[in-house]
Amino acid sequence: MKQNLLNFNLKELEKIVIHNLNEPKFRAKQIFQWLYKKYTFNINNFSNISKSTKEKLNTKFEIKKPQIHHISYCEQDNAYKFLLKTEDEKFIESILMICNKRVTLCISCMIGCPLKCKFCATGNELKFIRNLEVSEIVGQFLEINKYLQKNKIKQKITNIVFMGMGEPLLNIENVTKTLEILTNNDAIGISKNKITISTAGIIQGLSEIINKFGIKLAVSLHFTTDKQRSNFMPINLKYPIKKLLEEIKKISLNKRDYITIEYLMLKNINDTLNHAKKLVQILSHLKVKINLIPYNPTKTLSVKTSTEQQLNLFAKYLRSKFIPVTVRRSKGQKIKGGCGQFVLSKENHENF
Numbered sequence: 001m002k003q004n005l006l007n008f009n010l011k012e013l014e015k016i017v018i019h020n021l022n023e024p025k026f027r028a029k030q031i032f033q034w035l036y037k038k039y040t041f042n043i044n045n046f047s048n049i050s051k052s053t054k055e056k057l058n059t060k061f062e063i064k065k066p067q068i069h070h071i072s073y074c075e076q077d078n079a080y081k082f083l084l085k086t087e088d089e090k091f092i093e094s095i096l097m098i099c100n101k102r103v104t105l106c107i108s109c110m111i112g113c114p115l116k117c118k119f120c121a122t123g124n125e126l127k128f129i130r131n132l133e134v135s136e137i138v139g140q141f142l143e144i145n146k147y148l149q150k151n152k153i154k155q156k157i158t159n160i161v162f163m164g165m166g167e168p169l170l171n172i173e174n175v176t177k178t179l180e181i182l183t184n185n186d187a188i189g190i191s192k193n194k195i196t197i198s199t200a201g202i203i204q205g206l207s208e209i210i211n212k213f214g215i216k217l218a219v220s221l222h223f224t225t226d227k228q229r230s231n232f233m234p235i236n237l238k239y240p241i242k243k244l245l246e247e248i249k250k251i252s253l254n255k256r257d258y259i260t261i262e263y264l265m266l267k268n269i270n271d272t273l274n275h276a277k278k279l280v281q282i283l284s285h286l287k288v289k290i291n292l293i294p295y296n297p298t299k300t301l302s303v304k305t306s307t308e309q310q311l312n313l314f315a316k317y318l319r320s321k322f323i324p325v326t327v328r329r330s331k332g333q334k335i336k337g338g339c340g341q342f343v344l345s346k347e348n349h350e351n352f
């Protein structure tokens with residue numbers, strides 16, 4: 001079986017060119033540049049590589065990535081939602097959000113998700129199938145950037161967030177390799193502070209990956225007590241709040257950096273002033289920014305989002321304690337932009 005060139009980081013590719021192709025090490029950089037700088041996905045078009053090397057490459061390797069299957073655009077939000085099809089005919093989703101010069105791509109790292117957070121369409125309504133390969137994670141970036149170029153949309157992707165389908169830290173090997181490709185200047189070369197990993201609270205490898213790459217971290221905390229968090233997010237039974245916060249404390253932050261704490265606003269569940277007070281208390285030893293997220297209802301959880309008035313009171317209290325607060329007005333809701341909702345509508349044969 002042929003191996004996919006998009007599944008390798010530079011070090012692995014260097015080993016391949018030396019040991020499998022009997023070529024000098026610099027050939028790996030050339031291949032990397034064809035793939036990630038020139039968007040050339042046909043080995044025969046690698047023009048500075050000899051015919052014999054291309055033949056050797058073609059015998060053992062191929063280049064495969066997910067293909068765009070459907071696109072929805074929401075003018076009001078200036079957001080695109082992409083449904084991509086993998087080689088084994090599964091669907092994944094990515095969202096592109098354009099805000100002035102900042103163009104953020106939200107990518108998926110799994111097909112479905114095993115964590116089953118109660119408020120999430122991916123975790124509850126889609127079956128967990130598998131982790132995505134490196135070629136399928138980085139492939140979302142390549143396909144969508146190519147789409148922007150082809151359609152003469154001037155913006156290029158400037159920021160990446162791992163907030164699509166799946167938990168990045170449960171696919172840590174492939175996410176690590178993807179980060180190596182994204183941040184390598186001979187490949188995509190995105191600045192490390194423009195990349196954010198979001199976790200539902202897996203502790204294994206958390207501080208290591210953030211410290212290794214110097215990227216940003218967002219933690220989906222959402223609740224202030226273990227009882228409530230475990231009820232909505234079963235992963236909390238394995239990694240309770242105290243352990244999670246201790247792990248986050250191990251992250252080295254620069255002066256201007258902070259950890260983003262995601263907090264879903266659920267009416268009468270976690271949105272009272274007492275909850276705000278508890279939140280301030282448990283985060284007191286961390287440098288954080290809190291992102292309040294009005295809840296985008298899914299079929300499986302029939303709770304309401306907090307009222308605007310309650311959200312403002314909650315935010316006001318946090319700000320009075322000198323904690324920076326943002327409110328995420330969810331982009332892409334109108335195009336089924338909640339995590340997993342676009343794939344779901346495809347599976348349910350709804351009209352896009």
Ligand code: SF4
Nearest residue numbers: 113116117120123166
């Ligand atoms: S919120 Fe994230 S971690 Fe939780 S089930 Fe959904 S995709 Fe998985």
